[in-house]
Amino acid sequence: MEILISRDQIAEAVARMGQEITRDFVGESVILLGVLKGACLFLSDLARQIELDATFDFIAVRSYGDRKDSAGEVQLIKDVTTPLEDKNVILVEDILDTGLTFTFLRKLLLARKPRTLKLAALLDKPTRRLMPVSGDYVGFKIPDKFVVGYGLDFAERFRNLPDICVFSEDSGK
Numbered sequence: 001m002e003i004l005i006s007r008d009q010i011a012e013a014v015a016r017m018g019q020e021i022t023r024d025f026v027g028e029s030v031i032l033l034g035v036l037k038g039a040c041l042f043l044s045d046l047a048r049q050i051e052l053d054a055t056f057d058f059i060a061v062r063s064y065g066d067r068k069d070s071a072g073e074v075q076l077i078k079d080v081t082t083p084l085e086d087k088n089v090i091l092v093e094d095i096l097d098t099g100l101t102f103t104f105l106r107k108l109l110l111a112r113k114p115r116t117l118k119l120a121a122l123l124d125k126p127t128r129r130l131m132p133v134s135g136d137y138v139g140f141k142i143p144d145k146f147v148v149g150y151g152l153d154f155a156e157r158f159r160n161l162p163d164i165c166v167f168s169e170d171s172g173k
């Protein structure tokens with residue numbers, strides 16, 4: 001598969017995002033809230049670039065199933081286990097695409113009354129947006145191509161690729 005973003009470029013962007021978060025929350029604690037499963041590799045690298053008192057939690061949603069196009073609805077599969085009230089919550093997402101997932105999660109999480117809620121998204125496909133949302137910390141803006149690797153899947157596969165690649169139909173064989 002064609003590499004869109006190499007592991008070195010990913011590492012550089014993740015380090016930059018970690019510095020931005022560290023600078024914005026200096027002297028405070030943060031909860032890194034990863035959206036399973038796609039964000040798990042990104043969260044584990046990003047966390048090591050954040051020089052703050054930090055804890056992890058995870059939430060799981062389903063929006064795509066085994067398809068490349070959004071199902072248009074988001075379902076909560078697993079909720080957080082820590083209270084978020086008065087906490088600095090950084091939602092960690094692999095990719096901001098239509099914005100449906102973030103819109104759903106933002107509403108759910110704001111109801112828990114965090115002190116702040118920010119979105120860190122490694123990738124952003126701004127041309128695909130259906131909802132008026134944007135990331136606070138973004139690694140790369142990418143064109144409307146379906147990508148896999150570094151946590152991102154097609155039908156649960158290719159999450160373990162170290163680079164972000166453009167998915168092509170014949171690479172599934």
Ligand code: IMP
Pocket residue numbers: 038063064070093094095096097098099100101102145146147148152153154
């Ligand atoms: P949104 O709700 O459309 O913003 O989509 C967010 C979710 O869609 C992400 O967390 C991914 O799981 C999935 N997604 C969107 N674009 C891609 C892609 O290019 N490759 C793999 N997954 C994607």
Ligand code: MG
Pocket residue numbers: 038064153
């Ligand atoms: Mg997915």
